Amino acid sequence: xxxxxxxxxxxxxxxxxxxxxxxxxxxxxxxxxxxxxxxxxxxxxxxxxxxxxxxxxxxxxxxxxxxxxxxxxxxxxxxxxxxxxxxxxxxxxxxxxxxxxxxxxxxxxxxxxxxxxxxxxxxxxxxxxxxxxxxxxxxxxxxxxxxxx
Numbered sequence: 001x002x003x004x005x006x007x008x009x010x011x012x013x014x015x016x017x018x019x020x021x022x023x024x025x026x027x028x029x030x031x032x033x034x035x036x037x038x039x040x041x042x043x044x045x046x047x048x049x050x051x052x053x054x055x056x057x058x059x060x061x062x063x064x065x066x067x068x069x070x071x072x073x074x075x076x077x078x079x080x081x082x083x084x085x086x087x088x089x090x091x092x093x094x095x096x097x098x099x100x101x102x103x104x105x106x107x108x109x110x111x112x113x114x115x116x117x118x119x120x121x122x123x124x125x126x127x128x129x130x131x132x133x134x135x136x137x138x139x140x141x142x143x144x145x146x147x148x149x
Contacts, residue, residue, distance in 0.1 A: 006114075006117065006118070009118060009121055009122065010032065010033070010036060010117070010121050012125070013029070013032075013121040013122055013124055013125035014029040014032055014033050014121065014124075014125075015029075016125045016128055016129070017029035017124050017125055017127070017128040018030075020128050020129070020131070020132045021124075021127065021128030021131055021132070022078075022128075022131045022135075022143050023143040023144070024072060024076040024077075024078045024081060024127075024143055024144075025078075025124060025127055025128040025131060027072060028069070028072060028081070028084065028124045028127075029124060031065060031068050031069065031072075032065075032117075032120070032121055032124070035061060035062075035064075035065045038061055039057075039058060039061055042057035042058060042061060043055075043057070043058070050106060051098075051106040051107070051109045051110040051113070052106045053098075053102070054095055054098045054099050054102075055095065055113070058095065058113065059092070059095040062088065062091050062092050062095060062113070063092055065088055066085065066088045066089055066091075066092050069081065069084055069085040069088050070085050072085070073085045074145075075144050075145055076143065076144060076145070077141060077142055077143060077144065077145055078127055078131070078143075080123050080124065080126065080127035080130075081127075083119075083123055084119075084120045084123055084124060087116040087119055087120050087123075088116065088120060090112075090116050091112075091113055091114075091115075091116040091117070094109060094112035094113040095113060097109070097112065
């Protein structure tokens, strides 16, 4: 995948979500930016970037991001959070597929593991835009589901 293209999509989507979104959008953007920074560090120091074998550091990071997105989807009132958690699950499944089928081509593994980042960050920006549209129309909604007693 093109790093320059992804950085543009990530940067624009997260900047918009941070500037115009509600709390769930800002938290998601922070999760993505943090995960990207840690992933770059992991690829340079632990995994490499060949995708010839399972990228263990990336798998663990993707699992941590999945957990964060599941928690966000569980607590947030936004529907888009369920979609991004599902797409992050697909990224984790790509790592598991490489574990089960070690002969999987490196390019196929890399594509499957990285592809989901595009709809994830784009959907978050769309969620921020929809939040801002509702806000500008005078519709105020809770960011979080109430905690059951």
